[in-house]
Amino acid sequence: MPAITHGLASVGASVVPTPHLPSPHLLPSDIFHHLGQYSPWFPADTSSDYADPPDQCAVTFVSQLERHGSRYPTAGAYRELRKTLRQIAKHLERVPDTGKGVKATEGLDPHLKWLRRWVQSKKSEDGGMRNRLGNSELTPYGQYEAYSSGWRFYEQYAHLFEAQQVDVNVDYDVESDRSGAHSNPWLDSICAAPQTPAESSAWSTLQGRPAVLDDLKGGKPHRRIDHLPKPDVIIPEARKSDKLGQVASNNTLDVYTCSAFERDYRDNARSPASIKTAAFAANATTAIRDRLASQLGVRKGGSKDRRGERIHLEPRQVLQLFSLCAFDTVARLDPYGLLYGDSKRNEDAVSPFCSLFKPEEYASIYEITTDMEKDYGFAAHNPLHRALATPWLRELLARMEDRSPVMIPPTSINTTLDGDQRTFPVPSAKGPRAFADFTHDNQLAPIISALNLWDEKHTWVTSTTTPFSGRLTVEKLECGKDEYVRILVNGQPASTSEGSWCPSSDDGFVLKGDQLCPLSTFLQPLKWVDHADEWDKCYSKKGKKVESSDASFP
Numbered sequence: 001m002p003a004i005t006h007g008l009a010s011v012g013a014s015v016v017p018t019p020h021l022p023s024p025h026l027l028p029s030d031i032f033h034h035l036g037q038y039s040p041w042f043p044a045d046t047s048s049d050y051a052d053p054p055d056q057c058a059v060t061f062v063s064q065l066e067r068h069g070s071r072y073p074t075a076g077a078y079r080e081l082r083k084t085l086r087q088i089a090k091h092l093e094r095v096p097d098t099g100k101g102v103k104a105t106e107g108l109d110p111h112l113k114w115l116r117r118w119v120q121s122k123k124s125e126d127g128g129m130r131n132r133l134g135n136s137e138l139t140p141y142g143q144y145e146a147y148s149s150g151w152r153f154y155e156q157y158a159h160l161f162e163a164q165q166v167d168v169n170v171d172y173d174v175e176s177d178r179s180g181a182h183s184n185p186w187l188d189s190i191c192a193a194p195q196t197p198a199e200s201s202a203w204s205t206l207q208g209r210p211a212v213l214d215d216l217k218g219g220k221p222h223r224r225i226d227h228l229p230k231p232d233v234i235i236p237e238a239r240k241s242d243k244l245g246q247v248a249s250n251n252t253l254d255v256y257t258c259s260a261f262e263r264d265y266r267d268n269a270r271s272p273a274s275i276k277t278a279a280f281a282a283n284a285t286t287a288i289r290d291r292l293a294s295q296l297g298v299r300k301g302g303s304k305d306r307r308g309e310r311i312h313l314e315p316r317q318v319l320q321l322f323s324l325c326a327f328d329t330v331a332r333l334d335p336y337g338l339l340y341g342d343s344k345r346n347e348d349a350v351s352p353f354c355s356l357f358k359p360e361e362y363a364s365i366y367e368i369t370t371d372m373e374k375d376y377g378f379a380a381h382n383p384l385h386r387a388l389a390t391p392w393l394r395e396l397l398a399r400m401e402d403r404s405p406v407m408i409p410p411t412s413i414n415t416t417l418d419g420d421q422r423t424f425p426v427p428s429a430k431g432p433r434a435f436a437d438f439t440h441d442n443q444l445a446p447i448i449s450a451l452n453l454w455d456e457k458h459t460w461v462t463s464t465t466t467p468f469s470g471r472l473t474v475e476k477l478e479c480g481k482d483e484y485v486r487i488l489v490n491g492q493p494a495s496t497s498e499g500s501w502c503p504s505s506d507d508g509f510v511l512k513g514d515q516l517c518p519l520s521t522f523l524q525p526l527k528w529v530d531h532a533d534e535w536d537k538c539y540s541k542k543g544k545k546v547e548s549s550d551a552s553f554p
Contacts, residue, residue, distance in 0.1 A: 019148035020338050026346055031325070031354055034362035036370025036462040037441045038326035040070055040333075041145050041469035044492035050156055051493050051515070053477055053486060060483075061427060061476035062157050063396055063435040066149060066186075067444050069142030070330035070468040073323070081324060084317045088296065089119035091311045095297035109295035114352050143185045144335035145469040150186035153436065160434040184230070186436070231438070233423050235414060250414040252391035253439040257412045258538035260546060261384045265377060273377035277369050281315040284365045288357065289313050322366040325354035330468070367463060375460035378445040383546040386534040387411075388443070389450035393529045395424070399435060400476055400485075401523075402428040406530040441466035448472055452501045452525065453487060453494040465489060477516065484516040500525055 022032075022040065032040055045051065053059060073081060092115065098107030108116075138146070154161070235251045256262060265271045293310040313321075328351035337345030357366075375381045378388070391412040398405035398418075403426065407415050417423040425431035444466050473488040487494040487501065493515040496502040502517030503525055528534060537546050 019144065019151050020341065021148065022333070022338060022346075026343070026349065027329070028350075028359065030359040031362050032329070033463055034367040035322070035326045035467075036367055037374065037466050037468070038070075038323055038330075038370075039463040039467035040141070040326075040330055041149075041467050041490070044464045044490040050152065050491050051488070053475070054479065054516070057477045057479040057484065057516070059157060059160070059475045060478050061400065061433050062160060062473065063399055063437075064153065064471055064473045065392065065437045065439060065444060065447060066471040067439060067441050067466060067469060068138060069145035069149075070139050070326075070333075071142050072137055072139060072331065073327050074136045077320075077323070080316075081320050081327075084313070084320050085119045087313075087317075088115065088311065091296060091299065092116055092119065094299040096300055098297075105294070106298040106300075108297045111355070112295055118352070139330045139333070140335050141330045141333035142468060144333075144338065147185040147188065147335075149469055149471065150188070153186075153434075157434050160432075186438075187231070233417060235417070249416075250391075250410065250412045252395055252412055252414070253437055254443055255388050255391060255412045258384060258387050258535075260538050260540045261382075261388065263542060264546075265382060265384065271377065272381070273373050273375075276376055277372045278315070280372060281319060281365075281369050284368070285315045285318040288318050288361065288365070289315070292318070292356065319366065319369060321353060321356055322362070325351050325357070327351075328353055367461070370462040371460050374441070374445050374462045374466065378442050379449040379460050379465075381460075382446070384537055385446035386450045386528070387538050388446035390529055390535050392437070392443070392447055393450060393526065396474060397523070397526060397529060398424075399426055400474075400519075402426050409532055409535060411535045441470065444470055444472060448489060451487065451494075452499045453489065454499045458498070464492075476519065479516070483519040485519055485522040486515050486517070 021042065027040060029042075033042060043050075072078070092108065095108050096102045097113065098104050098110055235253060236249055237251065237254045237256075250257060265273070268274060289312075292313060296311045299309045329349060332346075332349045332351065334345040334349070337343065337349075379385055394405045394407075394411070394413060395418065405413060405418050405424070407413050407418060421431070427433045441462075445462075448465055449460075467490070470490055473491075475486045475488070477484045477486060485502075494501065496514045496517050502521055504521055540546050
């Protein structure tokens with residue numbers, strides 16, 4: 001089912017600028033490469049965003065699983081952020097500025113005066129959280145990340161589109177369609193026409209800096225873009241049929257039918273991820289909480305029993321302020337300043353919230369909390385990560401082997417969609433050889449982990465695996481008469497000498513940088529995917545410990 005019916009050969013035309021990513025000068029790497037899942041996308045290999053395959057090899061198939069681009073906070077995160085900022089605002093109402101008889105140890109730190117405007121409840125160009133941050137939708141920069149990703153996908157794999165076919169699937173939530181919104185500009189970049197100047201294309205509605213405009217309707221500082229290409233398959237995220245018109249269905253891009261995981265791990269304050277993250281944050285943020293209490297001054301007015309008080313922030317609130325560095329920055333970034341190299345449009349893009357913390361605290365504190373959260377919550381240290389990965393990996397193997405996916409048991413596979421070649425095409429029978437699926441970080445993490453790309457001693461780093469617009473790319477290559485597989489995580493090729501994804505690659509072929517694994521060798525350790533053992537763990541009874549598995553099948 002072809003998703004693209006426009007002139008693919010047009011991409012790369014000189015009239016359409018190459019979409020540039022922010023430079024380290026604009027977004028310092030010691031901060032923005034350590035914001036965990038809220039890091040704006042950057043190539044994991046900072047020397048290049050794509051490593052070419054060996055000269056004697058040609059890519060014959062590609063499947064990319066990609067997280068949506070930078071977004072505003074989700075509704076739940078927004079509510080918690082608002083509570084924290086309101087607490088700060090109430091405190092600052094009774095705290096004078098330093099100077100005019102106010103001791104430096106008691107007044108608001110002069111470097112934080114900007115905070116007064118930011119936490120005001122009324123809307124204004126400089127402040128008002130409601131005006132700054134929307135609810136779950138992609139920011140303009142997030143749409144630009146999608147556009148940039150699609151552009152690079154075409155640059156790398158254009159030769160697979162000879163029939164103008166790339167199969168694009170996306171999961172969808174009617175209340176916050178950020179995965180769907182990511183797929184649209186991603187496709188638009190592939191469909192760009194040389195005779196259409198970028199300024200007059202559909203994507204040009206992102207001009208300006210909508211995150212701080214004062215006249216937006218509905219209090220949502222974003223702009224939808226009309227007339228963009230649509231993905232082939234849109235799968236609802238609804239857990240159950242609802243009044244908004246969503247119908248519950250199985251979904252490989254947002255697995256919620258693993259009952260043991262939903263019960264014991266997702267949003268569970270007693271899960272290992274929650275306990276470990278909370279314990280680390282309580283200790284690691286002590287100095288920051290003391291510093292902020294000092295910088296935010298002493299209450300001088302109000303009730304007598306509260307005069308002289310300093311603000312008390314919980315560890316979780318400090319983590320929220322870390323995240324606000326990311327959310328506010330991606331809301332401020334002007335895509336056209338990047339596209340046309342106009343640095344003035346992004347002079348004030350970095351959020352002042354980033355200055356609340358020392359640069360080294362992003363890597364030593366915030367990154368570690370997000371690493372623990374993802375690793376124990378969804379990735380290698382969660383005993384159900386293979387179960388969550390099973391449905392999508394079944395589809396991947398089916399596409400790579402030109403067959404229908406195994407659907408017994410169905411796991412979270414939508415058997416209606418996957419049983420129909422129109423909605424689940426495979427490369428044989430002149431079907432597409434390029435596939436793109438769009439999902440969320442909490443689905444991308446278990447799939448990357450289940451491939452066993454790294455050794456046990458490897459430390460999970462969220463910012464390099466599941467950042468905004470994070471992507472897993474699986475290539476099949478022909479090198480002479482032999483077929484090989486290469487896996488890239490955010491542009492970084494996996495090494496065959498690490499992990500167990502390529503257990504033996506001694507076939508006499510001279511590999512380039514140990515990146516290529518013989519196809520048969522790659523498939524061998526994944527035989528568990530088409531068996532029921534891992535998925536059956538989803539039905540374990542409450543209180544029964546689920547063990548991690550490295551099971552292999554003959």
